[in-house]
Amino acid sequence: MRADSASGDQRLTDYCVEARGLTKYFDEFKAVDHVDLEVPVGSIYGVLGPNGAGKTTSLRMTLGIIDPDEGTSRLFGSHKPQSVRHRIGYLPEERGLYPGMKAREAIAFMGALRGLDWGEGRRRAATFMAELGLERVIDEKIRKMSKGMAQMVQLIGSIVHAPDLIVLDEPFSGLDPVNQERLETLVRRERDRGATILFSTHVMAHAERLCDRLAIIARSQRRFEGTVDEARALLPMQVRYAPRTGADDGVIAALLPADAQRRGDAWHFAIDDAGVEPLLARITASGHGVAGLSIARPGLHDAFVHIVRQVDAGFAADAAEEAAAEASA
Amino acid sequence: MTPFLKNMAVVARRDFLAIVATPTFLLFLLAPLFMLGMSLVGGLGASQLADSARGAGRIVVVADAGDVAALRSADTRLRDALGGRGPATLDVRIASPKGDDPLVIAQEKGADTYAVMVGPLAAPRIVEREEGSRAGRYLVLLAEEVLRDRAAGAVPPVAPHFESIRSGGTSIAVQQSMGFGAVFAIFLMTLLLAGQTVSSLAEEKGNKVIEILAAAVPLESVFLGKLLGMLGVAVLFIAFWLAMAAGGGLIAATQIDPATLSAAGAGKPVAAMLAVPATGWGFFVGICFVYFIMAFLLLGAVFLGVGAQAGTVREIQMLSLPITIFQVGMFSLSSAAASAPGGPLARFAEIFPFSSPFAMAARAATDDAKAVHLLALGWQLLWVALVIFLSVRMFRAGVLSGKAGWKFWKRRQRA
Numbered sequence: 001m002r003a004d005s006a007s008g009d010q011r012l013t014d015y016c017v018e019a020r021g022l023t024k025y026f027d028e029f030k031a032v033d034h035v036d037l038e039v040p041v042g043s044i045y046g047v048l049g050p051n052g053a054g055k056t057t058s059l060r061m062t063l064g065i066i067d068p069d070e071g072t073s074r075l076f077g078s079h080k081p082q083s084v085r086h087r088i089g090y091l092p093e094e095r096g097l098y099p100g101m102k103a104r105e106a107i108a109f110m111g112a113l114r115g116l117d118w119g120e121g122r123r124r125a126a127t128f129m130a131e132l133g134l135e136r137v138i139d140e141k142i143r144k145m146s147k148g149m150a151q152m153v154q155l156i157g158s159i160v161h162a163p164d165l166i167v168l169d170e171p172f173s174g175l176d177p178v179n180q181e182r183l184e185t186l187v188r189r190e191r192d193r194g195a196t197i198l199f200s201t202h203v204m205a206h207a208e209r210l211c212d213r214l215a216i217i218a219r220s221q222r223r224f225e226g227t228v229d230e231a232r233a234l235l236p237m238q239v240r241y242a243p244r245t246g247a248d249d250g251v252i253a254a255l256l257p258a259d260a261q262r263r264g265d266a267w268h269f270a271i272d273d274a275g276v277e278p279l280l281a282r283i284t285a286s287g288h289g290v291a292g293l294s295i296a297r298p299g300l301h302d303a304f305v306h307i308v309r310q311v312d313a314g315f316a317a318d319a320a321e322e323a324a325a326e327a328s329a
Numbered sequence: 330m331t332p333f334l335k336n337m338a339v340v341a342r343r344d345f346l347a348i349v350a351t352p353t354f355l356l357f358l359l360a361p362l363f364m365l366g367m368s369l370v371g372g373l374g375a376s377q378l379a380d381s382a383r384g385a386g387r388i389v390v391v392a393d394a395g396d397v398a399a400l401r402s403a404d405t406r407l408r409d410a411l412g413g414r415g416p417a418t419l420d421v422r423i424a425s426p427k428g429d430d431p432l433v434i435a436q437e438k439g440a441d442t443y444a445v446m447v448g449p450l451a452a453p454r455i456v457e458r459e460e461g462s463r464a465g466r467y468l469v470l471l472a473e474e475v476l477r478d479r480a481a482g483a484v485p486p487v488a489p490h491f492e493s494i495r496s497g498g499t500s501i502a503v504q505q506s507m508g509f510g511a512v513f514a515i516f517l518m519t520l521l522l523a524g525q526t527v528s529s530l531a532e533e534k535g536n537k538v539i540e541i542l543a544a545a546v547p548l549e550s551v552f553l554g555k556l557l558g559m560l561g562v563a564v565l566f567i568a569f570w571l572a573m574a575a576g577g578g579l580i581a582a583t584q585i586d587p588a589t590l591s592a593a594g595a596g597k598p599v600a601a602m603l604a605v606p607a608t609g610w611g612f613f614v615g616i617c618f619v620y621f622i623m624a625f626l627l628l629g630a631v632f633l634g635v636g637a638q639a640g641t642v643r644e645i646q647m648l649s650l651p652i653t654i655f656q657v658g659m660f661s662l663s664s665a666a667a668s669a670p671g672g673p674l675a676r677f678a679e680i681f682p683f684s685s686p687f688a689m690a691a692r693a694a695t696d697d698a699k700a701v702h703l704l705a706l707g708w709q710l711l712w713v714a715l716v717i718f719l720s721v722r723m724f725r726a727g728v729l730s731g732k733a734g735w736k737f738w739k740r741r742q743r744a
Contacts, residue, residue, distance in 0.1 A: 026730070064544075065543045066730045082547055085544070085545060088544070090541065090545070092544070094537040094540065095537060096537030096538040096539070096540060096541055097538065098343070099536060100347060110541065110545070112339045113541070113546050114545055115335065157541075158541075
């Protein structure tokens with residue numbers, strides 16, 4: 001439970017971030033449509049979604065950078081994001097640093113914006129840079145750094161004041177695999193320190209490895225909220241079966257579920273609630289045998305694609321219906 | 330220090346150092362070479378203003394109603410006789426039953442009063458600015474001419490009682506020139522320095538730092554911090570040139586032969602140096618500097634707010650013309666106010682927030698009231714806050730929300 005008694009509008013809460021019904025229009029376009037976010041204290045929370053789904057706008061509304069047209073947002077129980085700014089670290093999607101500043105100064109500056117003493121900011125900058133293997137560029141100007149290095153500097157700048165909530169918008173984009181790994185380590189370390197991490201991404205591998213909970217946003221709305229396992233459970237188990245005998249496709253297909261597809265020498269299909277045992281019994285009885293069999297739970301990637309495709313299909317159906325109605329009219 | 334002020338100081342510090350610690354700042358510092366040319370223009374303007382104010386000088390006669398026509402007629406005759414070279418315009422007033430204090434009349438604002446004559450024409454009381462002045466002697470002649478015109482025979486000589494004005498001795502014309510000088514100096518400084526604020530948010534918008542700032546600190550402190558950072562640069566600039574001027578003056582004073590200076594008349598006090606602004610030199614110089622700061626903050630806040638809405642460098646460049654015109658407009662208004670202190674135009678310029686610092690600086694030269702400056706400074710600060718507040722609202726609603734910069738007012742059309 002966390003609360004900051006300094007401000008009158010704050011209340012005790014188990015959530016670091018509580019957003020209800022966030023809605024934002026950009027002219028005629030509804031960029032975010034009644035999105036809810038509840039980020040538990042001390043968790044790593046992912047906001048996933050395809051490009052243009054409304055992730056960044058949702059985060060910006062949550063942090064009070066832009067005002068929602070509808071809905072409310074609380075940070076640490078407070079309706080006033082400004083009153084808790086010093087407890088927040090933010091890495092925006094569009095990276096920004098003053099090119100003429102040295103890395104150490106840039107980090108200290110970002111810390112000073114959140115109330116950290118300049119001297120302490122410089123000292124912590126050196127520590128962080130050393131930990132990330134960037135000590136050789138600490139007194140380099142930002143303009144002389146590679147994009148990835150500058151991004152790491154900005155990331156350090158967003159956590160140098162040891163915030164309670166770290167919001168990272170697409171933090172992995174633009175980083176090489178080594179730095180992505182470093183960033184994952186850093187995120188886990190900050191969580192272990194006690195911070196809450198809220199990040200957006202459309203790269204499922206990072207979310208799958210890091211997130212305690214996640215929300216999937218597609219077409220401006222939240223379509224899923226839960227743990228990674230809950231997301232994966234949205235899809236049935238996937239089976240890969242290779243028969244031992246060279247029987248006709250038609251014969252084999254008759255034994256398998258209707259959605260089974262042959263790819264190479266194996267058949268791929270999902271299994272229903274009855275499980276794999278009845279299928280194995282049928283295959284054994286038919287005498288075609290088993291040259292290969294694997295049963296796998298779908299990954300977050302599959303769940304994500306499944307959800308997004310469902311949403312897209314719904315939109316396509318609505319559009320077709322509207323077109324038909326217009327044509328008949 | 331409150332978090333707001335602390336945030337503002339962080340932004341101001343960054344901006345100040347980012348500007349000062351660059352080679353281009355040296356070029357910026359040398360820009361005042363253009364000032365010399367502008368100063369010549371300003372000097373001419375002040376000179377013309379002083380001339381026009383001199384033309385507004387007067388002599389005043391307070392007489393019985395029955396003497397008014399005779400006085401005017403005598404004035405016309407005398408001026409004709411002098412070839413049109415009378416001392417100043419004659420202002421004839423009818424004496425009030427309660428009596429008229431010539432000292433009060435002599436110190437009325439809005440015109441230079443060289444001499445005032447009251448009482449019976451045969452033995453008038455004449456209050457003059459300078460003892461034995463031409464204006465005083467002219468009033469004696471005027472009284473004699475009226476008495477001679479009325480009398481059938483010889484007229485006994487007029488027995489005037491002369492007094493000289495002891496207070497408010499500096500000419501209104503000189504004070505108006507000082508007022509104009511203050512307006513011009515503040516205008517020149519703001520023209521050179523405040524206009525830069527229009528592009529000061531362009532850097533943050535270009536390199537995307539604005540979102541970090543907006544997430545970390547209140548935008549009001551970002552705007553104010555940028556404004557104060559630029560003000561710091563401006564004050565440094567002024568301090569540099571004042572130091573250069575003082576140093577140059579000292580070097581010159583030690584290098585030039587005193588005999589040569591004396592021969593050139595440098596030993597004699599210059600009239601303008603002896604003149605004193607109505608509020609005194611110390612207060613006048615101090616308040617002019619404060620008004621420069623207020624002018625910088627007021628105009629800078631407007632330019633910063635307008636510039637923040639610009640989406641491209643080209644738009645910012647295009648804004649330089651209307652900004653210059655706006656500044657010149659404020660200068661013109663305040664100059665006009667300086668030439669007619671106490672008038673309705675001057676009052677308007679003093680109240681209109683964006684000309685107020687200029688006009689109030691001019692007022693400090695001609696009006697000895699000091700408390701009114703506190704009121705004016707409070708009023709101007711209120712407007713700085715208001716402009717910043719509106720600028721931030723516009724910026725949040727328009728630019729930060731990803732809407733077209735200038736269309737922040739456009740109504741949202743929901744699907």
